[in-house]
Amino acid sequence: MADIQTIFQETIKFAAEKHGSQKVKGSKIPYVVHLTNVAMEIFMAARKTHGFDLGYALQLALLHDTIEDTETTRQELELVFGKDISEGVWALTGDPKLLKEYRIPDCLAKIRRLPREVGAVKLADRITNLQAPPKSWSKSHIRDYLYDAQQILQALKGSNDFLEKRLEAKIEEYGKYLKVSRSESLKV
Numbered sequence: 001m002a003d004i005q006t007i008f009q010e011t012i013k014f015a016a017e018k019h020g021s022q023k024v025k026g027s028k029i030p031y032v033v034h035l036t037n038v039a040m041e042i043f044m045a046a047r048k049t050h051g052f053d054l055g056y057a058l059q060l061a062l063l064h065d066t067i068e069d070t071e072t073t074r075q076e077l078e079l080v081f082g083k084d085i086s087e088g089v090w091a092l093t094g095d096p097k098l099l100k101e102y103r104i105p106d107c108l109a110k111i112r113r114l115p116r117e118v119g120a121v122k123l124a125d126r127i128t129n130l131q132a133p134p135k136s137w138s139k140s141h142i143r144d145y146l147y148d149a150q151q152i153l154q155a156l157k158g159s160n161d162f163l164e165k166r167l168e169a170k171i172e173e174y175g176k177y178l179k180v181s182r183s184e185s186l187k188v
């Protein structure tokens with residue numbers, strides 16, 4: 001088994017090549033920043049979690065959007081990284097054949113059947129995504145996003161204590177984007 005540094009370097013190289021010039025939604029930031037943010041959450045969680053498979057979780061973190069957002073196939077991941085990784089990434093991928101409202105529940109059901117590191121990556125992904133929403137988002141879009149996060153937290157209880165607490169705090173904090181701004185409230 002290769003050391004963690006080698007696993008990280010090889011996996012991030014693969015992911016960065018696949019995502020190419022793609023940017024973090026609503027920004028000019030290269031997509032690989034999102035992937036390393038998720039990996040960073042996983043590093044922190046591994047320090048606090050007994051028996052955590054860091055190498056496996058890191059690979060999932062770096063590859064989690066390759067099937068959904070690039071031309072990478074499940075078969076290709078299996079060939080390069082093995083079956084456990086391809087299955088994990090597949091579970092973390094929304095099924096485009098499903099209506100939008102069924103995609104998250106379907107993903108969560110798949111994730112729950114796999115090792116808890118897969119759930120940890122899903123939690124880490126949502127923690128990373130709960131930053132200030134793009135200015136173009138409406139209140140109802142923000143509310144839906146918050147609801148999705150609550151659904152994820154609920155379904156993945158028991159996956160990773162540390163990340164569940166972090167997501168809980170992020171959800172609490174994100175609620176502020178739903179409140180009316182001070183200038184708006186003064187007008188009333």
Ligand code: NI
Pocket residue numbers: 034064065125
């Ligand atoms: Ni992601």
